[in-house]
Amino acid sequence: MKKKLLIGCGALVLACLLAAVLYIQTRPETAEGAKTIDVVVVHGDGTEAAFQYQTDAEYLGEVLVENELVEGTESAYGLFITTVDGETADDSLQQWWCITRSGEMLSTGADQTPIADGEQYELTLTEGY
The missing domain is CATH 2.170.130.30 (Ferric Hydroxamate Uptake Protein; Chain A, domain 1)
Incomplete structure (x- = not known):
């Protein structure tokens, strides 16, 4: 039971990291200056x-x-x-x-x-x- 819980938590953390990386790579660019x-x-x-x-x-x-x-x-x-x-x-x-x-x-x-x-x-x- 603990092994399944650990695997599930690891998969969740991996999914969150993947989502964060995807957001950072695809977010709209900002423009500096006036x-x-x-x-x-x-x-x-x-x-x-x-x-x-x-x-x-x-x-x-x-x-x-x-x-x-x-x-x-x-x-x-x-x-x-x-x-x-x-x-x-x-x-x-x-x-x-x-x-x-x-x-x-x-x-x-x-x-x-x-x-x-x-x-x-x-x-x-x-x-x-």
């Missing part, structure tokens, strides 16, 4: 607000927080955005802020999204999980 990015906020009523930022930050979350465009809560997974440009998502309506880059939904949160010069990001209040 960048200009555009951020468009699409509010719940359909109105839009456009912002342009010059920054040396490497990740989108840094820019949004530094410029006080967003508020949220920190978790083990990074920043969970709850408020953008003064509008707070309503959990009872299943609202959340969707982050896209040039219209394409991102698979990373704001804290894990590297930015590059000239990119455009959209923060859209979305309803329904």
Whole structure:
């Protein structure tokens, strides 16, 4: 019984190490230096607000927080955005802020999204999980 437990634990550790190596090799690259990015906020009523930022930050979350465009809560997974440009998502309506880059939904949160010069990001209040 102990032998099976040890083999199972060893396999789990090996799988975790493999996942970490895979993540490190495939994670998006960051760009150093000065960048200009555009951020468009699409509010719940359909109105839009456009912002342009010059920054040396490497990740989108840094820019949004530094410029006080967003508020949220920190978790083990990074920043969970709850408020953008003064509008707070309503959990009872299943609202959340969707982050896209040039219209394409991102698979990373704001804290894990590297930015590059000239990119455009959209923060859209979305309803329904």
